[in-house]
Amino acid sequence: MCGIAGFIQDKPSVGDQLDRAAVLTRMCTIMSHRGPDDQGTMIDDIVALGMRRLSIIDLAGGHQPMTSSRERFTIVFNGEIYNYRELRAQLKQRGINFKTNSDTESILRCYEEFGDDCVDHLRGMFAFAIWDAQNRKLFIARDRVGEKPLYYTVTNNGTFVFGSELKCLLQHSEVDRVIDPGALDSYLTFGYLPDPLCIFTNIKKLPPGPRLTFINGKTRIEQYWDFPYDHTAARNEEDYVNELRERLVESVRMRLVADVPLGAFLSGGVDSSTIVALMAREVSEPVKTFSIGFAEDSYDELKYARLIAKRFGTDHHELIVTPDVCNVIDKLIWHFDEPFADQSAIPTYCVSQLAREHVTVALSGDGGDELFAGYTRYAVDLKRQGFARLPRFVRENLMKSLSERMPHGARGRNYLYNVALDPVDRYIDNISIFTNLNRGSLYSEDFLESLKQSVPAGDMYREYASRVTTGEAIDRLLYLDSKTYLPGDILTKIDRMSMAVSLEARVPLLDHELIEFVTRMPASLKMRGFESKYIFKRAIKGIVPDEILTRPKQGFGVPIGTWLNDQLRERMHETLCDPVTRRRGYFRSDYVDVLLDEHERGRRDHSQALWTILVFELWCRAFLDDEVTRVLPNTQEPTLVPVGA
Numbered sequence: 001m002c003g004i005a006g007f008i009q010d011k012p013s014v015g016d017q018l019d020r021a022a023v024l025t026r027m028c029t030i031m032s033h034r035g036p037d038d039q040g041t042m043i044d045d046i047v048a049l050g051m052r053r054l055s056i057i058d059l060a061g062g063h064q065p066m067t068s069s070r071e072r073f074t075i076v077f078n079g080e081i082y083n084y085r086e087l088r089a090q091l092k093q094r095g096i097n098f099k100t101n102s103d104t105e106s107i108l109r110c111y112e113e114f115g116d117d118c119v120d121h122l123r124g125m126f127a128f129a130i131w132d133a134q135n136r137k138l139f140i141a142r143d144r145v146g147e148k149p150l151y152y153t154v155t156n157n158g159t160f161v162f163g164s165e166l167k168c169l170l171q172h173s174e175v176d177r178v179i180d181p182g183a184l185d186s187y188l189t190f191g192y193l194p195d196p197l198c199i200f201t202n203i204k205k206l207p208p209g210p211r212l213t214f215i216n217g218k219t220r221i222e223q224y225w226d227f228p229y230d231h232t233a234a235r236n237e238e239d240y241v242n243e244l245r246e247r248l249v250e251s252v253r254m255r256l257v258a259d260v261p262l263g264a265f266l267s268g269g270v271d272s273s274t275i276v277a278l279m280a281r282e283v284s285e286p287v288k289t290f291s292i293g294f295a296e297d298s299y300d301e302l303k304y305a306r307l308i309a310k311r312f313g314t315d316h317h318e319l320i321v322t323p324d325v326c327n328v329i330d331k332l333i334w335h336f337d338e339p340f341a342d343q344s345a346i347p348t349y350c351v352s353q354l355a356r357e358h359v360t361v362a363l364s365g366d367g368g369d370e371l372f373a374g375y376t377r378y379a380v381d382l383k384r385q386g387f388a389r390l391p392r393f394v395r396e397n398l399m400k401s402l403s404e405r406m407p408h409g410a411r412g413r414n415y416l417y418n419v420a421l422d423p424v425d426r427y428i429d430n431i432s433i434f435t436n437l438n439r440g441s442l443y444s445e446d447f448l449e450s451l452k453q454s455v456p457a458g459d460m461y462r463e464y465a466s467r468v469t470t471g472e473a474i475d476r477l478l479y480l481d482s483k484t485y486l487p488g489d490i491l492t493k494i495d496r497m498s499m500a501v502s503l504e505a506r507v508p509l510l511d512h513e514l515i516e517f518v519t520r521m522p523a524s525l526k527m528r529g530f531e532s533k534y535i536f537k538r539a540i541k542g543i544v545p546d547e548i549l550t551r552p553k554q555g556f557g558v559p560i561g562t563w564l565n566d567q568l569r570e571r572m573h574e575t576l577c578d579p580v581t582r583r584r585g586y587f588r589s590d591y592v593d594v595l596l597d598e599h600e601r602g603r604r605d606h607s608q609a610l611w612t613i614l615v616f617e618l619w620c621r622a623f624l625d626d627e628v629t630r631v632l633p634n635t636q637e638p639t640l641v642p643v644g645a
Helices: 020-029 084-093 103-121 181-190 237-254 270-282 302-313 323-336 346-358 368-372 376-389 392-405 414-421 421-429 436-442 445-453 457-468 473-483 483-498 511-517 536-540 562-566 569-576 589-600 608-623
Strands: 002-008 036-046 047-053 073-081 124-132 138-142 152-153 160-163 203-205 210-215 218-223 264-265 288-294 314-320 361-363 505-506 640-642
Touching: 002 020, 002 073, 002 124, 020 036, 020 047, 036 073, 047 073, 047 124, 073 103, 084 103, 103 124, 103 138, 103 210, 103 589, 124 505, 181 436, 181 445, 181 483, 181 608, 237 270, 237 511, 237 536, 264 270, 264 346, 270 302, 270 368, 270 536, 288 302, 288 346, 302 314, 323 346, 323 483, 323 562, 323 608, 368 473, 368 483, 368 511, 368 536, 376 414, 376 421, 376 473, 392 414, 414 421, 414 436, 421 457, 421 473, 436 589, 457 473, 473 483, 483 505, 562 569, 562 589, 562 608, 569 589, 569 608, 589 608
Parallel strands: 264 288, 264 361, 288 314, 361 505
Antiparallel strands: 002 047, 002 160, 036 047, 073 124, 124 138, 138 210, 152 160, 152 203, 210 218, 314 640
């Protein structure tokens, strides 16, 4: 696991000559948390490539940048290739020799043999860049589902700059920091920035599943993989169950390859319990498992995690997260680079910090909800589908119009507006923090004016939903979430929070061959009536205890509403009412005051909305008000209380 960075500069810089070595060093140093074990750089002709390494496989021989034997190709790579041994064997049969035992060299040799199509042979998580010195071409690829990040931009001076983190790019003097109004609108709507959007204008995130080439000053992006929602002929249900079980076992087994200590996150939910159960079958030593809990009972899942730990005899570690964890908010904002309002980032950071004390690699159960329809919002959408059968004029002219005339905070206002919408818009509204119904109340006139030149936040989501042609509503939602929420929120969270403590996180449920099998299943096998993860639970029955399979769904959340009214109350008020905040001009101060007042009086729970605004302002102070983001803010670490202490 690493962080990569680089740039191609074939024109002189504006002003003083750019010291490429110094810039590249800064780009690598700013993300040293991603790779504390090694740093490597290469500067040649017009290209500069750098990396930070967290050594996982071939600890002695995997130094980067790595150059081919004839010095034509040079690679920097972030991630893990789980089939690298099989790939090495195939390439050796074609007469290709290897100098190391690293998966990095497998990619390099694969590129020598297959060119841009090398990505079709890779099974794993990755973001890598290969420089072709002969053709003066840069090739970049990101994994199929977005486990590893990659930012890039072409500056006004024609310089191509890329890196694993946004703050890497900001070390280059030609990269500007100008907020993209459309991206900010998307953040305020969904709480994260869906790929390819970046909070800064002219910077993009390479979406999952494409390959990028930069040659002769031009950028080209091609999609090499996508979620295949194209149902083939239905098979016997038992056949699906048996093959799914086999594929789950294989996916977990592949991710146990490492030359360093390895463990697993254990929440006590179905997905993480499955990962631990399958790991326990494959290893001779007890699996190291890591769980967190809260003093607030409604958020605490430790009893389920303990049940799994006991059942499979794991070497179990757990802690209680107390409200003083709020002290790390500034640190987390620095690590995310962009505004990110998913509150579960806090416990994700804490469990990563706990795991890093014992292991270097941790397996995670993320991805199962998008693959097997596990989110409760799918059931909510199903229950509301009947409203779409009402005549449009009733929904548009009566229900929607009435909701828009109702006063803010009126009971039933949001529900009436939601069920009046068309199916895709109804789902988008359901997953939004600030919806079309209340966005106009929050946004200032200047901000609304700036948005007239931007693509509306929901347009990308509607376009994704339109791609699914199976005729199944749940397939459409699963694909939509897999293209937006999964890479933009879930995988961003697990990558940034694990890398913040130099921990590699692996996600077996997102193996692309497993995905290709599951997405071609009939939708009824994923959601049977209102029962989520039907086929998944059938496949793991007898492996995972029934107490876990039948327990109610519980999200990985935090009691942020309580914390905002207690530990964070003073800071929230000082920040959101600060003249500095209000002079930014994005929000109407009177509406923010209404949210604060209603939340503190207990009239409405506005914790998600207030948290979203607070995070944005704290991000502005870290990435806009500071001239250059160079170092991690000096923040106090939370107190992690071991259970039983």
